[in-house]
Amino acid sequence: MNQEKREHWKSHMGFVLAAAGSAIGLGNIWRFPYIAGENGGAAFVLLYLICIVLVGLPVMLCEFVVGRSTEKDPVGAYSDLSRRNVFWRLVGFMGVASGFLILSYYSVVGGWTLAYILEGATGRFSQLSSPDLAWGNFLKFTGHPYWPIVFHGFFIALCVGTVHSGVRKGIERWCDILMPALFVLLLILIVRAVTLPGARAGVAFLLKPDFSKITTQAFLVALGHAFFSLSLGMGAMITYGSYVEKKENLWKATAWVAGLDTMVALLAGLAIFPAVFAIGFDPAVGPGLIFKVLPAVFARMPGGAYLWGTLFFVLLAIAALTSGFSLLEVVTAYFVDEKGYPRHKVSIIAGIAIFLLGIPCALSFGPMQDVKFFNRTVFDSLDFLTSNILLPLGGLLICIFAGWVWGVKPALEEANAGAEGMRCKAVLGAAWKFLVRYVSPVAVVLVFLFSLGLISF
Numbered sequence: 001m002n003q004e005k006r007e008h009w010k011s012h013m014g015f016v017l018a019a020a021g022s023a024i025g026l027g028n029i030w031r032f033p034y035i036a037g038e039n040g041g042a043a044f045v046l047l048y049l050i051c052i053v054l055v056g057l058p059v060m061l062c063e064f065v066v067g068r069s070t071e072k073d074p075v076g077a078y079s080d081l082s083r084r085n086v087f088w089r090l091v092g093f094m095g096v097a098s099g100f101l102i103l104s105y106y107s108v109v110g111g112w113t114l115a116y117i118l119e120g121a122t123g124r125f126s127q128l129s130s131p132d133l134a135w136g137n138f139l140k141f142t143g144h145p146y147w148p149i150v151f152h153g154f155f156i157a158l159c160v161g162t163v164h165s166g167v168r169k170g171i172e173r174w175c176d177i178l179m180p181a182l183f184v185l186l187l188i189l190i191v192r193a194v195t196l197p198g199a200r201a202g203v204a205f206l207l208k209p210d211f212s213k214i215t216t217q218a219f220l221v222a223l224g225h226a227f228f229s230l231s232l233g234m235g236a237m238i239t240y241g242s243y244v245e246k247k248e249n250l251w252k253a254t255a256w257v258a259g260l261d262t263m264v265a266l267l268a269g270l271a272i273f274p275a276v277f278a279i280g281f282d283p284a285v286g287p288g289l290i291f292k293v294l295p296a297v298f299a300r301m302p303g304g305a306y307l308w309g310t311l312f313f314v315l316l317a318i319a320a321l322t323s324g325f326s327l328l329e330v331v332t333a334y335f336v337d338e339k340g341y342p343r344h345k346v347s348i349i350a351g352i353a354i355f356l357l358g359i360p361c362a363l364s365f366g367p368m369q370d371v372k373f374f375n376r377t378v379f380d381s382l383d384f385l386t387s388n389i390l391l392p393l394g395g396l397l398i399c400i401f402a403g404w405v406w407g408v409k410p411a412l413e414e415a416n417a418g419a420e421g422m423r424c425k426a427v428l429g430a431a432w433k434f435l436v437r438y439v440s441p442v443a444v445v446l447v448f449l450f451s452l453g454l455i456s457f
C-alpha cells in the first residue's frame with residue numbers, strides 16, 4: 001500500500017474545474033445538440049434539467065462523498081467502506097475497467113478532433129463547401145489504414161503526459177488553463193454564430209419547446225445522457241473526490257460541476273444551430289452533425305474556414321482531453337493506491353495498454369469495419385458495453401451502496417463536513433436521502449432496461 005500522504009487539489013476552483021473538465025466532453029458538444037434537436041428542442045432541454053436535478057446531482061454527491069471519506073481509488077473506496085466485501089470490491093473494479101474501456105474508444109474520437117484541428121489550420125475546410133464533400137472527407141480520414149491510429153496515439157500521449165505529472169502538477173494545472181480557454185472559445189463561437197444573418201431560426205430551434213415530442217423515450221434518452229455527460233457510474237468522481245480536502249464544501253462543488261456541464265451543453269447548441277440554420281442546412285442529421293455539416297458551415301462563414309473551423313475543433317479537442325485525463329486517472333489511481341506502483345510508470349504502461357486496445361477501435365471505420373461482434377464493430381461494441389451496460393450498472397450500484405449499504409447517515413456526515421456554515425442543510429440532506437434511496441435507483445433501472453431494449457414505449 002502506498003503510505004505517502006495523499007495529494008490534494010491545490011484550490012477549490014482547481015478541483016471544480018478538473019471535475020467539470022471530466023464532465024464537459026464530447027458528450028456536451030457533439031451529442032447533446034443533436035439529441036436535443038431530435039427530441040423536441042427546448043422541451044427536451046427541460047426534461048434534461050429535471051434529470052440532472054433529480055438524479056445527476058444526488059449521484060454525483062454520492063461519488064464525491066465515497067471518494068473523500070476514504071481517500072482512495074474506487075476499488076479501495078468500496079473495499080474500505082464495505083469492510084473488504086468481495087462483491088463491492090468487484091464493483092469498484094468494474095469502474096476501473098470501464099475507465100480503461102471507455103478511454104480506448106473515446107481517444108479515437110479525440111484523435112479525430114486533433115486531426116481536424118490540423119485540417120482546419122491548413123485550410124482544408126475551404127474545399128468542403130457542401131455536407132456531402134465534408135462527409136466524404138470524414139469517411140476518407142476515419143477509414144484510413146493508419147492516420148486514425150497515429151492521432152489516437154497522440155491523444156493518449158497527451159493524457160499520459162498530464163496524468164503522469166500528478167494531480168496538482170498535471171491534471172489541475174492543465175485544467176486551470178484549458179477550461180477557461182474552453183469557455184472563452186465557446187463564447188467567441190456563439191457570438192459569431194448568432195450574429196450571422198438568418199441565425200434566429202437556429203436559436204428558436206433550440207429554445208422553442210415542442211411538447212409533442214416529449215415521450216417516455218425522450219425522457220430515458222435525457223436521463224441516460226445526464227449520466228454519461230456528468231461522468232457518473234464508473235468512479236471518475238470517486239477518484240477526483242478522493243483528492244478533496246475535508247474543509248471543502250462538496251454540496252457547492254457538485255452544484256458547480258453540474259451547472260457548468262449543463263451550461264456548456266446548452267451553449268454548444270447555441271454555437272452550432274444558428275450557424276447551421278444561417279447557412280440553410282438540415283439540422284436533424286443526427287450523430288454526423290459535427291463532421292458532416294459543420295465543416296461546410298465554416299467553409300461559407302464570413303471570416304473563413306481557417307479561423308472558425310480551427311477554433312471549433314480546438315474547443316472540441318480541449319473538451320475531449322480534459323475528459324480523457326479523468327478516465328486515465330481512474331485507472332492510474334487504482335494501480336497507485338492498491339498496488340503501490342509509482343504513478344509515472346503506471347500512467348505510461350496504462351497508456352500503452354489503452355493505446356493497443358484502441359487500435360481495433362481506430363480501424364473500425366476502415367480496414368476492420370467488417371469485424372463484428374453481435375453485429376457491432378469493435379468501436380461500437382465498446383461504446384455499447386460501457387455506455388449502455390457498465391455505466392448504468394455502476395450508477396445503480398453506487399446509489400444502493402450509499403443509500404443502503406454504507407448508509408445515508410455516515411454519507412451525510414461526510415457530505416456535511418466542510419459545509420458547516422451552509423444554510424438549508426437539513427432540507428438538502430433530507431432531499432438527498434430520499435433521492436438517493438428511492439428516486440435515482442428506480443430511474444437508473446428504467447434507463448438500463450430501456451437502453452438494453454428490454455422495455456420500450
Ligand code: TRP
Nearest residue numbers: 023025026027028229231236323
Ligand atoms: N462526460 C464525458 C462527456 O460528456 C465523458 C466521460 C468522461 C465520462 N469521463 C467519464 C463518462 C466517466 C462516464 C464516466 O463526454
